[in-house]
Amino acid sequence: MFLRHVLILHWLTRHISTAHHPSYPYPYPSPVTLQIDAYAHLDSFIHRWNPKQKLMALTALIFAFAMVETLTLVPVMFAVTVVLYALSKLPLSFLHYRLRYPGFFLLGIVLLLPWLSGDTILWQWNWLSLRSEGIFAVALITSRFLCILTVGLVLLGTMPFLTTIKAMRSFGLPHLLADMTLLTYRYLYDVAINLGTMRRAMRLRGFGYSAPSRTQRRRLALIPSGRELHLLASLTGSLFIRSYEQSEHIYKSMKLRGYGQANLRAQSVNRNQEHTVAIAANHPLPLWGDTLLLGGILAIALTIMGLSIF
Amino acid sequence: MHIPDGILPAQVCAAGYAIAFPVTWYSLRKINRQPDPTMGIPKAALLTATFFVASSIHIPVPPTSVHLVLNGLLGAVLGYYAFPAILIGLFFQAVIIGHGGLTTLGVDALMMGVPAILAHQVFQFRHVLSRRFNQRFSNGFCAFWAGMVGIAIASLIFFTLILTTIPSGFDVTTERSAIYGLTLAHIPLAILEGAFTTMLVLFLQRVKPELLDDPWHRSLVSHPAYNEEIERV
Numbered sequence: 382m383f384l385r386h387v388l389i390l391h392w393l394t395r396h397i398s399t400a401h402h403p404s405y406p407y408p409y410p411s412p413v414t415l416q417i418d419a420y421a422h423l424d425s426f427i428h429r430w431n432p433k434q435k436l437m438a439l440t441a442l443i444f445a446f447a448m449v450e451t452l453t454l455v456p457v458m459f460a461v462t463v464v465l466y467a468l469s470k471l472p473l474s475f476l477h478y479r480l481r482y483p484g485f486f487l488l489g490i491v492l493l494l495p496w497l498s499g500d501t502i503l504w505q506w507n508w509l510s511l512r513s514e515g516i517f518a519v520a521l522i523t524s525r526f527l528c529i530l531t532v533g534l535v536l537l538g539t540m541p542f543l544t545t546i547k548a549m550r551s552f553g554l555p556h557l558l559a560d561m562t563l564l565t566y567r568y569l570y571d572v573a574i575n576l577g578t579m580r581r582a583m584r585l586r587g588f589g590y591s592a593p594s595r596t597q598r599r600r601l602a603l604i605p606s607g608r609e610l611h612l613l614a615s616l617t618g619s620l621f622i623r624s625y626e627q628s629e630h631i632y633k634s635m636k637l638r639g640y641g642q643a644n645l646r647a648q649s650v651n652r653n654q655e656h657t658v659a660i661a662a663n664h665p666l667p668l669w670g671d672t673l674l675l676g677g678i679l680a681i682a683l684t685i686m687g688l689s690i691f
Numbered sequence: 692m693h694i695p696d697g698i699l700p701a702q703v704c705a706a707g708y709a710i711a712f713p714v715t716w717y718s719l720r721k722i723n724r725q726p727d728p729t730m731g732i733p734k735a736a737l738l739t740a741t742f743f744v745a746s747s748i749h750i751p752v753p754p755t756s757v758h759l760v761l762n763g764l765l766g767a768v769l770g771y772y773a774f775p776a777i778l779i780g781l782f783f784q785a786v787i788i789g790h791g792g793l794t795t796l797g798v799d800a801l802m803m804g805v806p807a808i809l810a811h812q813v814f815q816f817r818h819v820l821s822r823r824f825n826q827r828f829s830n831g832f833c834a835f836w837a838g839m840v841g842i843a844i845a846s847l848i849f850f851t852l853i854l855t856t857i858p859s860g861f862d863v864t865t866e867r868s869a870i871y872g873l874t875l876a877h878i879p880l881a882i883l884e885g886a887f888t889t890m891l892v893l894f895l896q897r898v899k900p901e902l903l904d905d906p907w908h909r910s911l912v913s914h915p916a917y918n919e920e921i922e923r924v
Contacts, residue, residue: 526697
């Protein structure tokens with residue numbers, strides 16, 4: 382059943398990498414740049430690693446990093462992360478783009494914590510005191526954040542998204558979640574383009590650019606305009622309706638191709654077939670390479686976990 | 692309002708996953724009890740994508756602007772699909788734009804998803820209200836509270852987690868005051884979210900009322916037109 386579902390969903394997802402490339406008409410960056418598997422076509426040790434083993438080992442490593450509580454393990458964390466990212470051959474711009482948004486949250490913590498947390502004062506000016514425990518906490522949080530984010534990108538950026546979901550499915554991800562995830566990923570960029578078009582149409586009709594009218598002059602600070610709120614609610618509502626209507630067409634197309642039919646449940650595939658589908662990379666690593674990487678990363682993860690606990 | 696990787700201790704992240712697992716199981720069980728559980732998947736997936744994108748819409752609040760969380764609306768429109776939808780939406784936000792994190796996915800999903808399920812229950816109250824008041828008032832009133840509940844409870848969980856797990860150096864009383872203070876400071880935002888949800892629900896009621904139908908409501912499941920539609924598809 383799962384293989385059949387995957388084939389139907391694959392039919393839906395097959396255009397994802399080409400849909401927006403050639404005639405993308407908008408001045409802002411193409412959604413392709415946002416795709417998590419935009420560099421899944423590269424060739425590296427990490428790309429050729431067995432997806433199931435990669436998922437298991439790198440997930441363990443991510444949780445090992447989350448357990449780090451001392452600064453002595455931070456250099457080890459960074460060394461492992463840098464080696465993995467270099468081995469994956471992913472471009473630095475891929476990482477840089479994803480650091481922008483969480484950077485603001487992190488900046489808040491970096492700016493506040495050294496002045497609030499701890500008792501050991503390093504420097505003081507009136508009531509303002511720089512505390513060593515706060516600096517320690519900031520260093521730890523920032524290091525953990527950077528390393529986990531980078532390893533997460535290595536994990537998800539080095540295989541096609543469909544392969545990632547198949548690997549997750551082999552670890553017990555329910556088919557309903559797998560189907561929803563693949564469909565959401567398939568239509569995310571379409572919805573983003575729809576919203577872009579609708580917002581542009583609104584702006585062309587004067588929304589947000591009009592000269593200050595009498596009504597706008599009377600507006601108070603921190604009070605949103607009811608009219609603007611109403612217009613944005615209508616914009617969001619229209620987007621929902623478009624998506625809902627599209628989802629009805631998709632459901633009918635999927636149904637015609639046999640999606641969700643009870644008689645297909647008999648056509649379940651055995652684990653070996655799933656495994657063959659999951660490692661459908663062009664040049665998979667030899668078995669010893671897979672085992673070596675899995676063993677190495679798991680050993681590092683377990684060592685970090687052990688050192689963090691004891 | 693998502694917690695990034697590295698902020699929370701590993702035990703809290705593990706506890707988040709441990710609690711998110713039964714909540715997901717409960718939601719999936721509710722979904723699988725429908726006559727055709729696959730029927731709602733494309734709708735839920737497309738609306739998840741829409742929520743993901745729509746949360747980037749900024750509402751001008753002079754002199755700045757705010758973006759809405761919309762988890763209350765998600766609960767109102769999707770019902771029990773809301774929790775899996777939020778889990779998936781947060782996963783994509785974490786991996787695509789780095790908003791949230793992989794280790795904190797369980798915690799973030801609980802923070803957004805549990806209020807969404809509560810918002811769904813609040814929105815269900817419209818069926819009771821509509822016996823006394825007209826449909827428009829019932830939908831609008833319940834949508835307002837659903838939108839408010841979604842963001843208010845999510846804020847409370849967020850600030851509780853942040854202030855109790857990050858080593859802020861505050862004592863218990865100060866921490867508690869800070870949690871209440873920061874949550875109260877979000878009440879205007881909750882009112883804004885409630886108002887936006889009301890406007891959107893009333894728009895949907897006017898233009899596409901079937902989007903607000905939910906398969907969990909007894910009167911709908913027993914409705915002959917619904918059963919005919921199921922059989923036809």
